[in-house]
Amino acid sequence: MKNYAIIVAGGSGNRMQTETPKQFLLLKDLPVLMHTLRAFAQSNAQPRILLVINKDQQQYWRRLCEEFNFRIPHEIIDGGSTRFYSVKNALETIGDECLVAIHDAVRPLVSKELIDKCFEHAERRGNVIAAVQSSDSVRLLKDNITSALKRDEIYLVQTPQTFSLAILRTAYQQDFEAHFTDDASVVEAAGYEINIVEGERNNIKITYPIDLELAELLLKD
Ligand SMILES: Nc1ccn([C@@H]2O[C@H](COP(=O)(O)OP(=O)(O)OP(=O)(O)O)[C@@H](O)[C@H]2O)c(=O)n1
Numbered sequence: 054m055k056n057y058a059i060i061v062a063g064g065s066g067n068r069m070q071t072e073t074p075k076q077f078l079l080l081k082d083l084p085v086l087m088h089t090l091r092a093f094a095q096s097n098a099q100p101r102i103l104l105v106i107n108k109d110q111q112q113y114w115r116r117l118c119e120e121f122n123f124r125i126p127h128e129i130i131d132g133g134s135t136r137f138y139s140v141k142n143a144l145e146t147i148g149d150e151c152l153v154a155i156h157d158a159v160r161p162l163v164s165k166e167l168i169d170k171c172f173e174h175a176e177r178r179g180n181v182i183a184a185v186q187s188s189d190s191v192r193l194l195k196d197n198i199t200s201a202l203k204r205d206e207i208y209l210v211q212t213p214q215t216f217s218l219a220i221l222r223t224a225y226q227q228d229f230e231a232h233f234t235d236d237a238s239v240v241e242a243a244g245y246e247i248n249i250v251e252g253e254r255n256n257i258k259i260t261y262p263i264d265l266e267l268a269e270l271l272l273k274d
């Protein structure tokens with residue numbers, strides 16, 4: 054069975070507050086997005102890579118590929134108005150039954166080992182997401198009152214999130230809801246139980262400027 058990877062890079066990076074969207078910023082002299090694609094290209098799973106980028110940034114990305122002599126094969130898909138619609142656009146281009154890993158372009162430190170582990174678990178169990186247990190104590194704020202949660206029961210969700218295409222197809226037929234912040238929440242709302250595998254502490258999401266500085270420090274030479 055063929056494997057696919059949907060790399061979502063259709064965001065505008067409002068929280069990062071840089072003129073250039075964060076997925077194109079340089080991380081150790083290479084655009085963030087190229088680190089991410091390289092991890093997937095180096096995995097044993099060897100997925101076909103579908104890269105979701107906003108229409109008005111596609112030309113810029115092609116120019117970057119020339120400038121950096123970036124030759125990893127990938128197909129470019131138009132971005133949507135939210136992450137949900139970006140994923141949906143990519144799913145519509147996949148024909149055959151397969152496993153699909155969905156990954157944030159802005160998690161460039163993902164290892165090929167984690168990518169492969171997610172494909173292996175999804176093959177056996179239908180779906181799996183990478184997540185790490187909270188190392189901080191956590192509290193819930195509701196109706197102006199805070200209460201402690203049991204941190205052993207709290208997982209911080211990462212990507213890859215890997216599913217059989219059949220599950221994703223069903224799930225992404227739903228109407229968009231604001232609480233669909235990742236693929237697992239979409240699939241869960243369609244009635245599936247979500248499986249977790251241990252993610253990686255290094256697999257950070259570049260959201261704020263400090264995350265890019267951290268990624269520079271964490272990236273192995
Ligand atoms: N319409 C969108 C919105 C987000 N993403 C992608 O989803 C991932 C996670 O989203 P996030 O970190 O929130 O990125 P942005 O939406 O760019 O950031 P912000 O919310 O700060 O604007 C990113 O790789 C982003 O490019 C996408 O493909 N299409």
Ligand SMILES: C[C@](O)(CO)[C@H](O)COP(=O)(O)O
Nearest residue numbers: 136157210211212234235258
């Ligand atoms: C998919 C995700 O990275 C899992 O942690 C996260 O939900 C994306 O959230 P964002 O608000 O779009 O950054």
